Structures are given as C-alpha cells and as structure tokens.
Amino acid sequence: xxxxxxxxxxxxxxxxxxxxxxxxxxxxxxxxxxxxxxxxxxxxxxxxxxxxxxxxxxxxxxxxxxxxxxxxxxxxxxxxxxxxxxxxxxxxxxxxxxxxxxxxxxxxxxxxxxxxxxxxxxxxxxxxxxxxxxxxxxxxxxxxxxxxxxxxxxxxxxxxxxxxxxxxxxxxxxxxxxxxxxxxxxxxxxxxxxxxxxxxxx
Amino acid sequence: xxxxxxxxxxxxxxxxxxxxxxxxxxxxxxxxxxxxxxxxxxxxxxxxxxxxxxxxxxxxxxxxxxxxxxxxxxxxxxxxxxxxxxxxxxxxxxxxxxxxxxxxxxxxxxxxxxxxxxxxxxxxxxxxxxxxxxxxxxxxxxxxxxxxxxxxxxxxxxxxxxxxxxxxxxxxxxxxxxxxxxxxxxxxxxxxxxxxxxxxxx
DNA sequence: GTCTATACCCGGATAGAC
DNA sequence: GTCTATCCGGGTATAGAC
Numbered sequence: 284x285x286x287x288x289x290x291x292x293x294x295x296x297x298x299x300x301x302x303x304x305x306x307x308x309x310x311x312x313x314x315x316x317x318x319x320x321x322x323x324x325x326x327x328x329x330x331x332x333x334x335x336x337x338x339x340x341x342x343x344x345x346x347x348x349x350x351x352x353x354x355x356x357x358x359x360x361x362x363x364x365x366x367x368x369x370x371x372x373x374x375x376x377x378x379x380x381x382x383x384x385x386x387x388x389x390x391x392x393x394x395x396x397x398x399x400x401x402x403x404x405x406x407x408x409x410x411x412x413x414x415x416x417x418x419x420x421x422x423x424x425x426x427x428x429x430x431x432x433x434x435x436x437x438x439x440x441x442x443x444x445x446x447x448x449x450x451x452x453x454x455x456x457x458x459x460x461x462x463x464x465x466x467x468x469x470x471x472x473x474x475x476x477x478x479x480x481x482x483x484x485x
Numbered sequence: 486x487x488x489x490x491x492x493x494x495x496x497x498x499x500x501x502x503x504x505x506x507x508x509x510x511x512x513x514x515x516x517x518x519x520x521x522x523x524x525x526x527x528x529x530x531x532x533x534x535x536x537x538x539x540x541x542x543x544x545x546x547x548x549x550x551x552x553x554x555x556x557x558x559x560x561x562x563x564x565x566x567x568x569x570x571x572x573x574x575x576x577x578x579x580x581x582x583x584x585x586x587x588x589x590x591x592x593x594x595x596x597x598x599x600x601x602x603x604x605x606x607x608x609x610x611x612x613x614x615x616x617x618x619x620x621x622x623x624x625x626x627x628x629x630x631x632x633x634x635x636x637x638x639x640x641x642x643x644x645x646x647x648x649x650x651x652x653x654x655x656x657x658x659x660x661x662x663x664x665x666x667x668x669x670x671x672x673x674x675x676x677x678x679x680x681x682x683x684x685x686x687x
Numbered sequence: 688g689t690c691t692a693t694a695c696c697c698g699g700a701t702a703g704a705c
Numbered sequence: 706g707t708c709t710a711t712c713c714g715g716g717t718a719t720a721g722a723c
Binding site: 399 | 516598601604641645648653658672678681686
Binding site: 335 | 698701
C-alpha cells in the first residue's frame with residue numbers, strides 16, 4: 284500500500300503507463316531532444332530491454348506521450364472556451380487555454396511539437412490531434428456565417444496565433460517574469476478578438 | 486581556380502566559414518537535432534579535432550549559424566516590408582516575409598528556433614536577433630499613435646502571428662501542396678491586416 | 688592550423704535465458 | 706514480461722605530434 288504523497292515507482296503493474304509517466308518527467312527536466320529509453324528504464328528500475336516489449340522504439344513511446352498530450356490539451360482548451368457562449372469568446376478562450384497549456388504542461392507540449400514525430404505514422408496521435416482542431420471549427424464556421432471554407436481558414440488562423448504566442452513564450456522571447464504567462468495568454472486572447480473584429484469588418 | 490558551378494570544398498582557407506556552410510547543408514538534410522560536428526568535419530575532409538580550434542563546442546557553431554540566420558532574416562523581411570509605405574502594409578509584409586523565410590531558408594530558421602540555444606549566452610546572436618525585432622517596432626508604434634508600450638505589444642503580436650503560421654507550415658499542419666507556401670504567407674499577411682483593423686476599432 | 692590517436696560516454700536494439 | 710549480456714554505432718572532447 285503506497286503511502287499517500289509518496290511518489291509511486293513502478294511495481295510491475297503497468298510498465299507502458301509507467302514509461303509514459305517517466306518520459307514526461309524526463310522531458311520536463313531535460314527536454315525531448317535528450318530523452319532516451321535507456322534513462323527512462325534506469326529511473327524505473329527496469330533494464331533497457333524491458334520497454335521493447337511494449338513499444339517498438341523510442342519514437343513509438345514519444346508518440347504515446349504526444350497522444351496523451353493531445354487528449355489533455357483538448358480537455359484543457361475546452362475548459363477555457365466551452366464556458367463561453369459567443370463564438371468569438373470561444374475562440375479567444377481557445378487561444379488563452381492553448382497558451383496556458385503549453386506552459387503548464389511544457390513536457391506534453393514538447394512531445395506534441397518538438398519531438399519531430401511523423402504524425403501520420405501514429406493513428407492514435409493523429410486522432411487525438413484531430414480532437415483539438417475540431418474544437419476550433421464550429422465557432423469559426425458560425426462566425427463565418429456557415430461558410431465552411433472560410434471557417435476552416437479562420438480556425439487555422441486562430442490556431443496559428445495561439446501557437447505563435449505559445450512558442451515565443453516558451454522560447455523566452457517575452458522575457459521570464461512571474462505574471463508573464465497570464466499576460467501573454469491575455470495578449471493571445473485579445474489578438475484573436477481583434478482579428479475577428481477586423482475580419483468581420485473587411 | 487575553382488570551376489564555376491562546381492561546389493567548392495574546403496581549401497584550407499577559412500574553416501570557420503566552411504563549417505557554417507556545411508552545418509547549413511546538414512541541417513537542411515537531416516534537421517538540427519541530428520547535426521553533429523563530427524559529420525560536418527567528415528564532409529569537409531578535416532578531422533573531428535579541427536573545428537575545436539575555431540568553436541568551443543557544437544553549440545557555439547550552431548550559434549554562429551543562428552546569427553547568420555538572424556541577419557539574413559532581417560534582410561529578407563525588409564525586402565518584403567520596406568517597399569511599403571503604410572505602416573499596416575509594412576507589418577503585413579513582415580509577416581509574409583517571415584513565413585517565406587522560414588520555408589525557403591529552413592535550415593537557418595531551425596538554427597534560430599529549433600536548436601535549443603541559450604540565446605543570451607551568444608552576444609552576436611542576440612544582437613542579430615535584435616535587428617529582426619527592430620524592424621517591427623517603428624511601424625507598430627506609428628500605428629499606435631506614438632504610444633511606445635502599445636507599439637511594442639503590437640509588434641510582438643505581429644511577430645507571434647508570423648511565427649505561428651511559419652511553425653504550422655513547417656510542421657505540415659497546413660498540408661504539403663505546392664502553392665501552400667504562398668497561400669499561407671498570404672494568410673499570415675491577411676491576418677495581420679485584420680488584426681490591425683480590429684485593434685484600431687476597439 | 689590541422690592531424691593522429693584515443694579515451695570516454697551514451698543510446699539503440701537484439702538474442703536467449705528464466 | 707523481464708533480465709543478462711552484448712553488439713554496434715555514434716558523438717564529444719582532449720593530448721600531443723607535425
């Protein structure tokens with residue numbers, strides 16, 4: 284019976300999940316680039332051969348991490364955009380949630396965009412990523428008066444804006460103050476508002 | 486006397502520059518992550534020890550590549566935004582130029598943003614990056630009626646928008662069609678226009 | 688300024704025992 | 706499902722000769 288508050292290590296119960304958890308820890312500590320199966324194995328107290336029973340190779344484990352990332356991102360984003368009623372507010376909330384997710388779940392975000400994965404190769408990942416994208420489409424299409432092509436264009440634009448702010452923030456381009464995350468998340472949300480207002484008045 | 490059209494290899498003339506050129510080739514071929522001094526040395530026909538006379542380590546060479554990237558980016562962006570007269574057009578041109586640069590000079594762009602460099606550690610790089618940023622400020626401040634804080638905010642927003650489109654495009658999120666580059670560059674430029682119009686009508 | 692040689696460390700991945 | 710053992714390849718970085 285594991286003590287509460289004591290981080291539980293691998294108990295020969297579920298190595299795949301333990302590997303994913305450990306991968307996230309390691310990515311948090313040293314970045315995706317230097318993540319290795321060997322180090323994850325060491326930290327879990329299993330040998331380097333063990334992971335290969337569950338994942339074909341390093342990339343397949345990273346893809347599993349990325350898939351979890353996409354699922355969590357979808358949840359986090361919906362939590363910030365789903366409470367809104369107006370479609371413009373939903374898209375602005377999406378951008379805010381996206382930026383916050385990138386920073387608070389740095390490792391997951393890195394697995395999603397910094398691992399150099401060939402996404403089409405991993406169906407689970409592709410499907411999970413689709414869920415994120417699909418959050419943006421309905422409100423975007425609504426704002427475009429039902430025009431699906433224009434809505435898709437707007438949705439991608441909002442995604443790009445959110446992504447740009449998130450990347451700049453992670454990269455330190457905004458500096459590293461304490462309230463910086465909220466400030467930039469607000470900036471992203473404001474940018475989406477401006478963008479929509481400007482677009483509708485074209 | 487090197488034949489015209491025949492790519493010149495290293496002639497014991499300028500190893501530092503030759504290393505930078507070769508690094509760019511290699512990054513183009515396999516990405517920054519897998520770039521190594523060893524392979525660059527091999528390709529140039531020098532031993533692995535030679536580069537260490539000129540660069541302290543791998544990161545210092547990558548920083549030199551990144552610094553060149555920033556200088557070239559500043560030139561490329563000015564070429565697309567400097568011909569315009571209206572500040573809004575200048576910022577839209579900047580976004581278009583940024584996206585085009587990211588794709589046409591993929592390796593340089595990767596050195597700038599994908600190498601995980603501690604930018605403050607490399608003064609040349611920081612200075613060159615500053616030049617890029619400084620392109621956006623004057624028109625942004627002008628659009629904000631001289632308000633420097635608001636101008637800085639707008640400039641960063643435009644940069645983030647351009648960056649987001651560029652990253653999504655490189656990542657394949659827009660698909661990989663032939664006219665995709667121009668299409669997305671146009672989308673980025675349009676987004677900046679919309680953003681500015683919306684912002685001014687707040 | 689470059690080479691030879693080398694020490695060192697690390698990761699990926701597999702075969703075969705248990 | 707995990708371990709032991711091992712092979713293989715690769716990169717970083719240095720010392721010392723030329």
